Amino acid sequence: MANQATAVAYAALLLAGSNTPLTVQNVEKLTKKAGVNVPNQLASQFVKAFEGKDIISLLSVGGGSSSAPVAQSTQAAAKPTEAPKVAEKPKDPEPEEDVDMGGLFD
Numbered sequence: 001m002a003n004q005a006t007a008v009a010y011a012a013l014l015l016a017g018s019n020t021p022l023t024v025q026n027v028e029k030l031t032k033k034a035g036v037n038v039p040n041q042l043a044s045q046f047v048k049a050f051e052g053k054d055i056i057s058l059l060s061v062g063g064g065s066s067s068a069p070v071a072q073s074t075q076a077a078a079k080p081t082e083a084p085k086v087a088e089k090p091k092d093p094e095p096e097e098d099v100d101m102g103g104l105f106d
Helices: 002-017 024-033 042-050 053-059 066-076
Strands: none
Touching: 002 024, 002 042, 002 053, 024 042
C-alpha cells in the first residue's frame, strides 16, 4: 500500500509539473506506465484531496513561489508560548570524600 500511495504522489507531482490536469484517469495512466497497480479508490481520494489546490505551491518550502505558509509559520514561531516558570534551586555541591588509596601515592 505504501508503494501505491508513493506512486500516486509522484504521478500527481509529474502532472502538476507538466501543467496536465490532476484527474483519476491521468494518475492511473502514469502509475500503470510505472508498473504499479493502483486501486481506483486510492487515486480518486488523492485527486479529491488536492482538488483546486496548487500542488507545487503546497510543496514549496523556503524560497519557492509560496511565501504565505512560511510567513504564517514564522509568525507562529515568533509568539512565545507561555509555560509556567519553575525556579530551579541551585544544587548544593556534594562534599568531596577522602578515599583511602592504600598508600598508593605516598
